[in-house]
Amino acid sequence: MIEKQLSYYINKATELDGQTFEKKIRVALLGSFTLNGLAEILQVKCAEKKIQCITYVGGYNQYNQEILDQDSNLYKFLPDISFLLIDSRTILGEIFHHPYSLSTEDRKRFIDKKIEEIQKLIEVFGKKTNSKLVITNFNIPTFSPYGIFETKTDYGLRRMINELNNKLSELAFTLDSVFVYDFNNFVIKHGEKNVFDYNQFLFGDIKVSLDHIPYLAHDLLSYVIGQLGISKKCIVIDLDNTLWGGIVGEDGFNGIKLGPEPPGNAYVEFQRVLLSLYQRGIILAINSKNNYEDAIKVIKEHPYMVLREEHFACLKINWNDKVSNMQEIANELNIGLDSIVFIDDDPVNREYMKVSLSPVLTLDLPQDPSQYASAIKNMNEFSVLNITTEDSKRGKMYTEQRKRNELEKSTPDLESFLKQLNLKILIKNANEFTIPRISQLTLKTNQFNLTTKRYQETDIKKFSQDQQYLVGCAQVEDRFGDNGITGVFIVRKENAKEWFIDTFLLSCRIMGREVEKGIFGHILNKAKANGVERIKAQFIPSQKNKPIEDFLPNCGFKKEGDYWVYSIKSQFVIPNCLTVRAE
Amino acid sequence: MSKRLYDLISRVMNVPASSINDDEGPESIESWSSFKGYVLLYELETEFKVKFTIDEAMDVKKVADIKRHLSNHGVILND
Numbered sequence: 085m086i087e088k089q090l091s092y093y094i095n096k097a098t099e100l101d102g103q104t105f106e107k108k109i110r111v112a113l114l115g116s117f118t119l120n121g122l123a124e125i126l127q128v129k130c131a132e133k134k135i136q137c138i139t140y141v142g143g144y145n146q147y148n149q150e151i152l153d154q155d156s157n158l159y160k161f162l163p164d165i166s167f168l169l170i171d172s173r174t175i176l177g178e179i180f181h182h183p184y185s186l187s188t189e190d191r192k193r194f195i196d197k198k199i200e201e202i203q204k205l206i207e208v209f210g211k212k213t214n215s216k217l218v219i220t221n222f223n224i225p226t227f228s229p230y231g232i233f234e235t236k237t238d239y240g241l242r243r244m245i246n247e248l249n250n251k252l253s254e255l256a257f258t259l260d261s262v263f264v265y266d267f268n269n270f271v272i273k274h275g276e277k278n279v280f281d282y283n284q285f286l287f288g289d290i291k292v293s294l295d296h297i298p299y300l301a302h303d304l305l306s307y308v309i310g311q312l313g314i315s316k317k318c319i320v321i322d323l324d325n326t327l328w329g330g331i332v333g334e335d336g337f338n339g340i341k342l343g344p345e346p347p348g349n350a351y352v353e354f355q356r357v358l359l360s361l362y363q364r365g366i367i368l369a370i371n372s373k374n375n376y377e378d379a380i381k382v383i384k385e386h387p388y389m390v391l392r393e394e395h396f397a398c399l400k401i402n403w404n405d406k407v408s409n410m411q412e413i414a415n416e417l418n419i420g421l422d423s424i425v426f427i428d429d430d431p432v433n434r435e436y437m438k439v440s441l442s443p444v445l446t447l448d449l450p451q452d453p454s455q456y457a458s459a460i461k462n463m464n465e466f467s468v469l470n471i472t473t474e475d476s477k478r479g480k481m482y483t484e485q486r487k488r489n490e491l492e493k494s495t496p497d498l499e500s501f502l503k504q505l506n507l508k509i510l511i512k513n514a515n516e517f518t519i520p521r522i523s524q525l526t527l528k529t530n531q532f533n534l535t536t537k538r539y540q541e542t543d544i545k546k547f548s549q550d551q552q553y554l555v556g557c558a559q560v561e562d563r564f565g566d567n568g569i570t571g572v573f574i575v576r577k578e579n580a581k582e583w584f585i586d587t588f589l590l591s592c593r594i595m596g597r598e599v600e601k602g603i604f605g606h607i608l609n610k611a612k613a614n615g616v617e618r619i620k621a622q623f624i625p626s627q628k629n630k631p632i633e634d635f636l637p638n639c640g641f642k643k644e645g646d647y648w649v650y651s652i653k654s655q656f657v658i659p660n661c662l663t664v665r666a667e
Numbered sequence: 668m669s670k671r672l673y674d675l676i677s678r679v680m681n682v683p684a685s686s687i688n689d690d691e692g693p694e695s696i697e698s699w700s701s702f703k704g705y706v707l708l709y710e711l712e713t714e715f716k717v718k719f720t721i722d723e724a725m726d727v728k729k730v731a732d733i734k735r736h737l738s739n740h741g742v743i744l745n746d
Contacts, residue, residue, distance in 0.1 A: 089710055089713070090706050090709070090710075091678055091679040091703075091706050091707075091710055094681075094703070094706065095678070095681045098681065118702075120702040121702070121706070283718075283719070283720075283721055283724065284705065284709070286721055287705065287721055287724050287725065288701070288702070288705045290705060293709075294705060294706055294709040295709065295713070
């Protein structure tokens, strides 16, 4: 990945007025060194994703004051995400240059003191704002005054910084809103000689060289993607010259390039990266112009295939148009086109996809297959702030979904299909295990979402601790497997007689199976048990939530002005194809 | 070659290339902030494959200074 030059971003940032955006984020940048240019790059990179990024850049090396002063401009800005970039030189001060002016014990005490200072900043920050806090860890310099003896030195300079980084990670691990950006890893990836330029540092206190600021911004953008819940869910991939070398229809099963020797090992390496993404929950699908029999034989039987049929949620291997195939994949998987990344070696196919289906992110795959793995690894579009159990099971769940679809096609009507599915809904309360997933679903669900209200984990935690709220989720299981937590409801108890449905949503993967009626039946039973007479709700239309449009009237709600009201006296029956149980 | 230099300054400072001449500098071009000055030097280094010394970097007060330092690094700018 080659980044554009800094001047491009700085000038482009001045042209963003008047552009239309779909999302908005407020980003604060605090640091111990010159951060010029970073805000502009983030604004431009966000705008490319139709995100309006409003930035606040703290004063030069004023991060302590900004965080500790409750009236500071930082808090007035009300950030969604705050990045705190502190470099090793600043945190260590004179000790960065003269670590061995201190005894081993004093060096240990020094690091403990520094971590206490950071901990205090984090605590104060957490009390004053709901913003996520991303702190950079500290780069370990290659130079040591002890030279080659450094690695044999007890608690030497590198060990000191390592210890500081470990303690920082431990600190962040326990706090939902605090994240550590691995700046040390950034320096390792790009090289100390490239990231740190003495000329720029001494001349302008520039501690990340001007050509590397765009790469840093690229990494920081991952947190914006995670915060806004717009990460990609699915990779749709071509086969010939993409997943293996050559054309199976021409070169034959034994003639394709795939195996331990070059160039076949490039494709094996690429498949390994794809498998690692599948294992963390990215859905894989195939979109290939090929004879089905030729291609499926390779997928099922080739000794060096890493990805097998069970890893693909959808296989479109035919001679149809790739754009039509893509639309069918999105429909069958019930995901938006904007959740999909398309990978194809053929530039013509890529251009056709870009022009025809612009919401799909079409990856500009390098010509050289040895670079395929890197191209995927450099993407920040899969970034999430939390990986739940449901996420890691997602690939498997979608394969189960493919089997469900096959059953649906072979059954005469929806009712008998649903009966055969043997659907079981388990209603769970919001607790430390379910809150991350509940928040994630509110952030990511677009289609079957009544109000499209987005809530961070801290919001859900507050609701769950508030007696005025009823927060729950639904785990849905059927004969093919566990769909995981795929439904969420947040009900506000307005008064003794009336409840209000603040949020009601279902993941797209379980839509069309009457699960919503099972969940509503549960809310209704709770309401009845509490003597409630009316349940009020609002449908807030968005560009994507048409699938939930009829949910309220279908359950017996009646329109009253801008709201929908359900009278407890109405008749509502949970469909008999569902079993609903509360934890 | 001067055109190549003026085009680069124009792009970095976001001003028309026609407004650049050897006497222009931070005093006369409003967008030429100290930070943009660093950006300009870095992009000159990339474009002309040279590395300025810190003395040269600090010495740049106008376009003519850039030309002089580029020339010291063997970059010939024909008008």
